[in-house]
Amino acid sequence: MKARRPRHQRVAGQATLPLVFAVKPVDNSRLRREVNPEHRRECLALLGLGVAVFVFVFLVALQHFQCVRAGYEIEQFKSQRAALEEWNHQLRLEEASLADPQRIDALARQEGLTSPSPQQVIRVGPGGEAPTGSLEFARNIPNLGPAPVPLGGISGQ
Amino acid sequence: MILGGVLALWMLGLFARLYQLEIFDYGELLSRAQRQQQRTVEVAAQRGTVYDRQMRPLAMSLAVDSVYAVPAEIPNREMTANLLAAVLDLDQGDLVGRFKAFRSFCWIKRKVSSEEAKRVRNLNLKGIYFQTEMKRFYPKGALAAQVLGYVGLDDKGLAGLEFGVKEIEGKPGRVLVAEDARHQSYRSSESQGRAGKNVVLTLDENIQYITEKALSEAVTQFQAAGGAAIVQDPNTGEILAMAGVPGFDPNDYAKSPPEARENRAVSWVYEPGSTFKLVTVAAALEEKLASPSEVIDCQMGSITLAGHVIHDHKPYGDLTVADVIAQSSDVGTIKLGLRLGEDRLYRYIRSFGFGARGGIELPGEERGLLKPPSAWSGISIGEISMGQEVGVTPLQLVSAYSAVANGGILIQPRIVRDIFQGNVHEPPLPARGQRVVSAQTAATLRQVFGGVVEHGTGTPAQLSGYTAGGKTGTAQEIDSSGKYSKTNYIASFLGFAPLEKPAITILVAIDSPVGAHYGTEVAAPVFRSIAEQTLACLNVPQDNPSRLLQVQLPTPSGPLRQQRSNPVGRRTTQSEMAEAATSPVEPVSYSLPAQEATRGTVILNDGPLLALPDFSGMALRVVAEKCQALGLELNLSGSGVAIQQSPAAGTKVPAGSKVWVNFER
Numbered sequence: 001m002k003a004r005r006p007r008h009q010r011v012a013g014q015a016t017l018p019l020v021f022a023v024k025p026v027d028n029s030r031l032r033r034e035v036n037p038e039h040r041r042e043c044l045a046l047l048g049l050g051v052a053v054f055v056f057v058f059l060v061a062l063q064h065f066q067c068v069r070a071g072y073e074i075e076q077f078k079s080q081r082a083a084l085e086e087w088n089h090q091l092r093l094e095e096a097s098l099a100d101p102q103r104i105d106a107l108a109r110q111e112g113l114t115s116p117s118p119q120q121v122i123r124v125g126p127g128g129e130a131p132t133g134s135l136e137f138a139r140n141i142p143n144l145g146p147a148p149v150p151l152g153g154i155s156g157q
Numbered sequence: 158m159i160l161g162g163v164l165a166l167w168m169l170g171l172f173a174r175l176y177q178l179e180i181f182d183y184g185e186l187l188s189r190a191q192r193q194q195q196r197t198v199e200v201a202a203q204r205g206t207v208y209d210r211q212m213r214p215l216a217m218s219l220a221v222d223s224v225y226a227v228p229a230e231i232p233n234r235e236m237t238a239n240l241l242a243a244v245l246d247l248d249q250g251d252l253v254g255r256f257k258a259f260r261s262f263c264w265i266k267r268k269v270s271s272e273e274a275k276r277v278r279n280l281n282l283k284g285i286y287f288q289t290e291m292k293r294f295y296p297k298g299a300l301a302a303q304v305l306g307y308v309g310l311d312d313k314g315l316a317g318l319e320f321g322v323k324e325i326e327g328k329p330g331r332v333l334v335a336e337d338a339r340h341q342s343y344r345s346s347e348s349q350g351r352a353g354k355n356v357v358l359t360l361d362e363n364i365q366y367i368t369e370k371a372l373s374e375a376v377t378q379f380q381a382a383g384g385a386a387i388v389q390d391p392n393t394g395e396i397l398a399m400a401g402v403p404g405f406d407p408n409d410y411a412k413s414p415p416e417a418r419e420n421r422a423v424s425w426v427y428e429p430g431s432t433f434k435l436v437t438v439a440a441a442l443e444e445k446l447a448s449p450s451e452v453i454d455c456q457m458g459s460i461t462l463a464g465h466v467i468h469d470h471k472p473y474g475d476l477t478v479a480d481v482i483a484q485s486s487d488v489g490t491i492k493l494g495l496r497l498g499e500d501r502l503y504r505y506i507r508s509f510g511f512g513a514r515g516g517i518e519l520p521g522e523e524r525g526l527l528k529p530p531s532a533w534s535g536i537s538i539g540e541i542s543m544g545q546e547v548g549v550t551p552l553q554l555v556s557a558y559s560a561v562a563n564g565g566i567l568i569q570p571r572i573v574r575d576i577f578q579g580n581v582h583e584p585p586l587p588a589r590g591q592r593v594v595s596a597q598t599a600a601t602l603r604q605v606f607g608g609v610v611e612h613g614t615g616t617p618a619q620l621s622g623y624t625a626g627g628k629t630g631t632a633q634e635i636d637s638s639g640k641y642s643k644t645n646y647i648a649s650f651l652g653f654a655p656l657e658k659p660a661i662t663i664l665v666a667i668d669s670p671v672g673a674h675y676g677t678e679v680a681a682p683v684f685r686s687i688a689e690q691t692l693a694c695l696n697v698p699q700d701n702p703s704r705l706l707q708v709q710l711p712t713p714s715g716p717l718r719q720q721r722s723n724p725v726g727r728r729t730t731q732s733e734m735a736e737a738a739t740s741p742v743e744p745v746s747y748s749l750p751a752q753e754a755t756r757g758t759v760i761l762n763d764g765p766l767l768a769l770p771d772f773s774g775m776a777l778r779v780v781a782e783k784c785q786a787l788g789l790e791l792n793l794s795g796s797g798v799a800i801q802q803s804p805a806a807g808t809k810v811p812a813g814s815k816v817w818v819n820f821e822r
Contacts, residue, residue, distance in 0.1 A: 071335075071343035078345065089219050096214045096296035101366035115690070 173201055188339025196334045196342075201291040202327035204312060204319075205353035207305060208464045209362040210397075210574055212815065214296060216305050216319070216407075218312075221292040222274040224265040228256040230284030240267055244276045247503050251304065267310060268292045293319075301365050303420040304358070304519065304572065307407040316418055318356065321520040323584075324576050327353035354583070357575040359395035364691050368398035371686040372665065374765045376402045379648075379670035379679055385551045386683070388691055389561035391653060394588040397691070398519070404651045423522040424549040427666070430632030431485045431676070432651045433544030435557060438482055439491040439602055440505035443594045449479040455488045463535025467491065467543075473796040479605045483613025484627060489668045495775055499530040502538060508593045509557040510567050511549055516665035518573045518585070544632060555664040558627075558651045561606070562659035565599035566590045579794060580801055580819045607656045618652055618681040620689050622699035627652020627658075627684065629676035634669065645669045650680035654688050655700040663687055771806035772799040772818050780818055788812040797822035 097103075176185065194601045207216040224245070231237050238252035255263045264423030268290055269277070277285065286373050292578045293308045306317020314320035330350025334342045372386040381402075388398035401421040419425075441447040458472035481489030494502055506512065512527030526536070526548030533546075540546040552570055560567040569588040594602070604624030609615040614629045630649040633641040649666040653659035665680040665687070673679050767787060772780045780799050784791040792815055801819040804810060 053770070058814065074343065075342045075345060076332075086220050092214065093217055093219060093294055093296055096217070100212065100297045100300070101363055101540055102300065102370075105366070105370075 159658075169306055169495065192496075194335055195335075196336055196689060198332045198334055199288075200330040200347070200350050201289065202312065202329040202350055203291055203352045204308070204327055205325045205355040205578070206508065206632050207325070207733055208355065208357045209360050209365070210358065210395075211361065212357065212817070213362050215301060215358070215360075215362070216293060218291045218293050220289050221268050221440070222273070222287045223267040223290045224269055225286055226263050226265055226276055227284045227286065228263060229260060231256060232283055237285065240280055240282065241277065241285070244280065245269065245273055263751055293407075295407045296542065297362065298408065299406045300362065300369065301358075301360055301399070302405050302407045303401045303418065303422070304360065304399050304406060306520075307410040307418070307654045314521070317420065318358070318519065318572070321518055322356055322573060322576070323520050324354040327351050343795050344494040347547055352578070354576050354578045357577070357597070358575060359390075359397065359572050359574045361694070362401065362597065363694050365398040365400065367690045367694070368687050369400040369402075369404070371683050371690075372400050373402050373404075374685045375665075375667055375670075375679065379667060379672060381667045381671065381679075383416075383421065384665070384667040385425055386687065387422050387551055387555045387664045388687060389555050389559050389570065389662045391562035391568075391659050394556070394559065394570050394590075395574065396570055396572045397661065398687075399572070420519060420521060422551045423517065423519050423667075424550065425668075426523050426525055426550055427634070427647050427668075428545050428547065428632045429549045429554055430544040430630040430647065430649070431487075431490075432628050432630035432649050433480060433547065433549070433603070434485070434490045434542070434701050435561065435606075435628060435651075436506055436509050436511070437490050437494050437502065437542045438605065439509075439561065439594050439598065440497050440502060441478070442601055443598045444497065444501065446479045447493055449477065449601055451478050452476070453478060453481055453489045454491055455481070455486045455492075458486075458488060460491055460539070461487045462491065462539040467536075467539060471742060479608050480613075482605050482628065483608040483611075485609075485614050490543045491539040494538050497542075499533055499538050502541065503527075503530045505593070506541070506547070508567070509560065510553050510788050511547065511557070513670050514667070515552055515556055515570045516589070517552060517570045522552065523550050525553055540557045544630065551664050551666055554649075555662055558653060558664070559662040560593050561599050561600075561602045562653040563573055564596040565592055565594040567593045580821075603653075603656055604657070606652070610652065614675075614677045615652070615681050617677055618650060618684045618688075620654055620692070620701070622701055623654045623688070623692055623697070624656035624701045625652055625654035625684075625688060626656050627663075627681075629681060630666075631675045631677075646674040648674055648679035649678040650684045651690070652684050654692060656698065657700065660695055660697045661688065661691055663691075712746070766809035766811055768806055769802070769806055769808045769810060769816065773806070775799050777820055780820075784816060790815045792817045793820060795820040795822075796820075 166374055200749070201220070202671050204216075204218045206214050206218070209215055224241075226237075228234065234253055234256045234663070238249045238256060241247060242249035242252055252265065255265075262651065266273070267284065274287065278287075291312055293312065295302070295305060295307075302317075304317055306319035306321070307315055308319050309315050314322075314325065314635070317336055319325065328351035333346045333348075335344040336342050358403045368386050368388055372384050376384045384402045386398070386400045387396060389396050398419070399422045401419070403414075403417040405417040410418060438447075441451070447453075452475045455469065455473035455476050457467035457474055460467050467487060469487050471489070473484060476484060476486055476489055478489070478493070480486075481493070497505070506527060512525055514522045514524050528546070533541070537546055542619060556567060556570050568590040571585065571588050573585055576585070577643045603626050606628055607624060607629055608626075610625050615627050618625060618627055618629075630647070632647045632649070633643075634645040634647060636642040647666055647668055648670050649664065651662070651664050653662040663684050665683040667679050667683075670679045769789075770783060770787075772783070775783070777793065777796060780793070781791055789810070790813065794817075799818050800821045803817040804814075810816075
């Protein structure tokens with residue numbers, strides 16, 4: 001089988017012909033593409049629909065993710081509220097424990113305080129009805145030095 | 158062509174699989190996803206808070222952690238058990254056993270402290286989880302423990318009000334939580350449980366403490382087996398204090414013996430002895446069968462009834478009816494009982510509330526022991542007249558004395574003042590009352606019982622600054638052989654003060670005191686201690702300031718003295734305080750109303766009154782700021798704007814008062 005000659009290889013004994021390139025002017029400027037308004041409207045409508053669908057999907061997705069994010073925040077706030085409520089309860093419990101009359105009594109006695117007898121207690125506020133004799137005692141108070149502090153159980157509320 | 162066929166088959170398979178997942182298996186896959194993403198959390202039922210009459214909490218619930226394990230998820234059981242045992246103070250072997258016995262769930266320790274929970278969390282063990290549960294706390298410890306009762310591990314009331322008032326209990330709820338892959342919740346929906354209602358008691362924390370302390374000191378002093386004391390407002394039937402010794406700490410009730418948890422005030426049935434003579438003399442006076450000044454021959458202390466000789470504790474001759482009670486003559490009282498006859502005496506006993514439950518809101522109330530006249534023996538009328546052959550509870554007795562104190566009406570005793578949740582209040586129905594003696598008879602009886610304290614067996618019950626009336630009682634207990642004991646007595650004192658317009662009725666009963674056993678020696682001083690402090694606490698005006706009393710005052714020996722003598726104001730050191738606390742107090746006796754008494758006078762200045770503003774419509778922050786500016790203590794509930802307040806707007810209150818404001822959105 002004979003090998004094929006490459007195209008660019010000259011054939012022995014043949015003359016080389018000059019190649020002439022000529023420009024053929026073609027004027028198609030007069031040609032105008034026919035615009036189909038129907039088709040164009042369809043295209044625009046399709047494009048508009050696509051944009052609308054995209055915006056809708058985008059908004060839905062955005063809303064969804066915002067909801068999810070808000071859900072996380074709400075849950076976080078809920079747990080914060082629960083923790084604060086619990087803390088509030090704990091503080092109330094602590095307050096109640098600290099106000100235990102037995103504890104206050106022990107602390108007072110540790111400080112050297114004693115329970116005054118009813119005769120020693122004089123109420124001079126608007127709620128009190130000090131007995132007549134007590135007023136006499138009260139007048140002499142400045143000469144008698146500092147009075148002991150009343151205990152919680154005696155002073156009333 | 159072939160490629161097209163393969164692609165078509167692949168697409169077909171894909172669509173078929175999609176169809177199967179989306180249509181056929183949809184339901185199952187959805188539920189599996191939900192199981193994976195959603196979690197149902199049980200919200201424990203919250204019990205209501207129990208308050209005293211001044212809205213100070215006595216029992217409240219807090220959320221705490223309970224530790225549980227999923228043994229199948231634990232990689233190394235021995236090591237996990239070892240670590241948990243060390244942190245939670247548990248037995249390691251027991252934990253390993255539990256891990257082997259259960260596969261999917263087992264409790265490690267329930268209701269642990271916050272420190273324990275923190276330590277377990279820090280261990281970060283696999284297969285160990287936490288569940289939130291509610292735990293009941295009693296911030297005042299043993300105070301009013303027998304009244305409050307206690308709850309079990311499952312938060313159910315087991316005794317006292319916790320058991321008796323069902324409204325305290327709540328209903329558990331559920332929360333459905335949606336979680337992401339990192340177990341962070343992003344959505345939750347609640348099926349609301351119902352929180353328990355709050356209960357306001359008639360008890361006053363301070364009066365309760367005064368009562369418990371005085372009773373406990375007497376029980377210790379006389380090495381008694383126990384005791385009970387009740388303070389009641391005779392005009393409303395409200396119980397201001399109800400104490401029992403021995404007591405217990407409801408925070409750790411399992412460590413106390415069952416008898417310590419029993420509320421003696423309502424469940425202790427005993428023979429009242431002479432304190433029961435109230436019924437006999439009241440019936441005799443009401444039926445006009447006797448008058449206080451009428452003289453009765455007490456036959457030098459002995460009377461024979463149905464062949465039995467009954468002796469007085471002292472031989473008395475002629476005594477007036479008033480003196481029969483003042484000197485506690487059994488013979489005189491029996492003679493009054495005989496005048497009444499069996500049926501009439503029985504009718505009065507019943508009408509004074511004996512032999513029936515009083516209807517207080519506490520569980521375990523006994524009706525006592527009372528036989529109908531048909532079952533009485535020949536001696537019964539005498540025995541019952543002087544308080545034997547009849548069993549009563551302390552609550553029945555105090556209610557009977559309150560009837561005399563308030564003018565003759567037996568009022569149903571009450572311990573629950575209000576039940577509320579948010580703004581909805583459900584106070585119990587007004588206490589029932591029935592007239593048992595006329596107001597005139599009641600007034601006469603008060604004078605008769607005033608004589609007991611003034612010059613009779615109850616002189617140790619004389620109050621400083623107040624008049625008082627009452628009756629001592631010394632009853633023999635029944636021993637194991639069914640006979641009256643020669644050694645065990647119940648010493649009691651029942652009284653009211655002030656005499657004309659009683660503000661309180663007090664019962665003190667001491668079980669088996671050692672050494673002294675008479676009510677005069679054992680119980681009357683306790684009455685005095687409780688009454689004096691309680692009347693001062695209630696700010697009851699003194700009606701007898703001229704009484705000369707011996708007042709025991711300690712010499713200033715503590716840090717106060719040191720501070721007074723130290724004008725520089727140097728702070729007392731701890732060692733000085735310890736020394737002061739241990740140093741003996743030297744009592745000094747002197748008489749009132751000599752003006753020296755003012756050495757220890759305490760002036761309580763309640764300060765000027767301020768009118769409460771109208772908070773309605775104000776935001777929480779504004780209300781809080783106003784209260785702070787006025788020096789008021791704000792107790793709030795709800796959120797939003799203020800819709801309700803207590804006390805009402807315009808009410809004049811001293812600075813530092815508590816104000817309750819409810820808010821709503």
